[in-house]
Amino acid sequence: MEDNKFSYKYPHPAVATDCVIFGFDGNSLEVLLIERGLEPYRGRWAFPGGFVKIDESCEEGAVRELQEETGLVNPYIEQFHTFSEPGRDPRERVITIAYYALVCKQDVKGGDDATKAQWFKLNDVPQLAFDHDLILRVALNRLREKIHFEPIGFELLPDKFTMRQLQQLYEAILEVQFDRGNFAKKMLHYNILNQLDESVWPTPKREAKLYSFNIENYNDMKRKGYRMEF
Amino acid sequence: MEDNKFSYKYPHPAVATDCVIFGFDGNSLEVLLIERGLEPYRGRWAFPGGFVKIDESCEEGAVRELQEETGLVNPYIEQFHTFSEPGRDPRERVITIAYYALVCKQDVKGGDDATKAQWFKLNDVPQLAFDHDLILRVALNRLREKIHFEPIGFELLPDKFTMRQLQQLYEAILEVQFDRGNFAKKMLHYNILNQLDESVWPTPKREAKLYSFNIENYNDMKRKGYRMEF
DNA sequence: TCAAAAGTGTTCTCCCTACACCCATGG
DNA sequence: CCATGGGTGTAGGGAGAACACTTTTGA
Numbered sequence: 001m002e003d004n005k006f007s008y009k010y011p012h013p014a015v016a017t018d019c020v021i022f023g024f025d026g027n028s029l030e031v032l033l034i035e036r037g038l039e040p041y042r043g044r045w046a047f048p049g050g051f052v053k054i055d056e057s058c059e060e061g062a063v064r065e066l067q068e069e070t071g072l073v074n075p076y077i078e079q080f081h082t083f084s085e086p087g088r089d090p091r092e093r094v095i096t097i098a099y100y101a102l103v104c105k106q107d108v109k110g111g112d113d114a115t116k117a118q119w120f121k122l123n124d125v126p127q128l129a130f131d132h133d134l135i136l137r138v139a140l141n142r143l144r145e146k147i148h149f150e151p152i153g154f155e156l157l158p159d160k161f162t163m164r165q166l167q168q169l170y171e172a173i174l175e176v177q178f179d180r181g182n183f184a185k186k187m188l189h190y191n192i193l194n195q196l197d198e199s200v201w202p203t204p205k206r207e208a209k210l211y212s213f214n215i216e217n218y219n220d221m222k223r224k225g226y227r228m229e230f
Numbered sequence: 231m232e233d234n235k236f237s238y239k240y241p242h243p244a245v246a247t248d249c250v251i252f253g254f255d256g257n258s259l260e261v262l263l264i265e266r267g268l269e270p271y272r273g274r275w276a277f278p279g280g281f282v283k284i285d286e287s288c289e290e291g292a293v294r295e296l297q298e299e300t301g302l303v304n305p306y307i308e309q310f311h312t313f314s315e316p317g318r319d320p321r322e323r324v325i326t327i328a329y330y331a332l333v334c335k336q337d338v339k340g341g342d343d344a345t346k347a348q349w350f351k352l353n354d355v356p357q358l359a360f361d362h363d364l365i366l367r368v369a370l371n372r373l374r375e376k377i378h379f380e381p382i383g384f385e386l387l388p389d390k391f392t393m394r395q396l397q398q399l400y401e402a403i404l405e406v407q408f409d410r411g412n413f414a415k416k417m418l419h420y421n422i423l424n425q426l427d428e429s430v431w432p433t434p435k436r437e438a439k440l441y442s443f444n445i446e447n448y449n450d451m452k453r454k455g456y457r458m459e460f
Numbered sequence: 461t462c463a464a465a466a467g468t469g470t471t472c473t474c475c476c477t478a479c480a481c482c483c484a485t486g487g
Numbered sequence: 488c489c490a491t492g493g494g495t496g497t498a499g500g501g502a503g504a505a506c507a508c509t510t511t512t513g514a
Contacts, residue, residue, distance in 0.1 A: 205493080
């Protein structure tokens, strides 16, 4: 095989990244999937991802793939697990470093048109290619654990949001119901929200205040050793 | 190069595992290090680890290396991060999937004698080979996060232990001081300890009750959705 | 007899919970 | 005028923090 220019003394697996992209539509948590155009698993949905280049870190690779396929720049991204079962890819031994990204759906323009991308509500996700069903389960667990103690939820919302939107986001991720008053009280108590002068009519009823995330106060809080918890 | 029998169309990184082994000596958290006998970083200390075989998962590889180098069988092991900076290994591109193991020091016999292994208190850890300083920092963070909500500390203790030993373990890991009475009250309240009939003299003073971890009750608790927190 | 450590109890405070109540808006 | 949703207040209970008290042992 003349094409195989890269030789090693011992067998090397291929190394890829996959990225679970979470978004929020106001009611449900969603993930962005891509329909595979090539074998294997042609026609099945999968997470965006690809092979890591030899001179980039895995995180750089994941960010690069993300931008190529969704147009996202500077996304919130976090590594959560590496999947390495032999046989998880029928072509050759591939291990994949999996990331999840939290994006505000408005920011996703859709990448190059060759790839067919689509948002799926968590309950509507079809059977996925490779071991991506497993990857999704692990990603969800990690997201739920993380949001208990870090204000990562804000990455899924626009810059300005109402208290109800924030509550619905937490309820969608954690699959619980919060008391309206207590949620607002607790959230405001952490002092990580700016209350803006503006307001909106999120429903046909009464207008609601708008808030933004105050990252400086949050960093102060962390520096002083406080933890938030939800 | 006649030796290079394994060829690929695109360059492949090498894939390794490293394992941060935590132990507890009664006062301090410790890690097991191995002195490197070969270049690079010959003479420097590093975590046990090695390359992943082409037909084993990374976890299988980590467990195998662990047994080869320490004699440990069936250890508590958990993947926590994958390190992939280009240049982290001067020989070739190597990405490493990092695990931490929690062991009861009594169970470690020491592996084959060719490798020089030694326990280091966290404060006495020297500068390590490769990026293992970073790996240790990340491992410690993850261990601290995890022990807040899961009773993994018991893996570091003998089967039978006193309340004070357990408290000292938590204090060593989290670097805080607990009130004696409150710690015992809270821990017993979770109902995950068996109080044994035996007792010991852990100090030259008064005898103390012995406890063991009740994993059935803990699993019950988890199934019912309760969380422990420390 | 004293110091140290184990075991247990008590009080105070704070936060979370579950509601209740008012206000604004559109039908 | 009523239903819906935003905003705020209040009473009760539970858990943690601080600390005190007793008992047992060796020096």
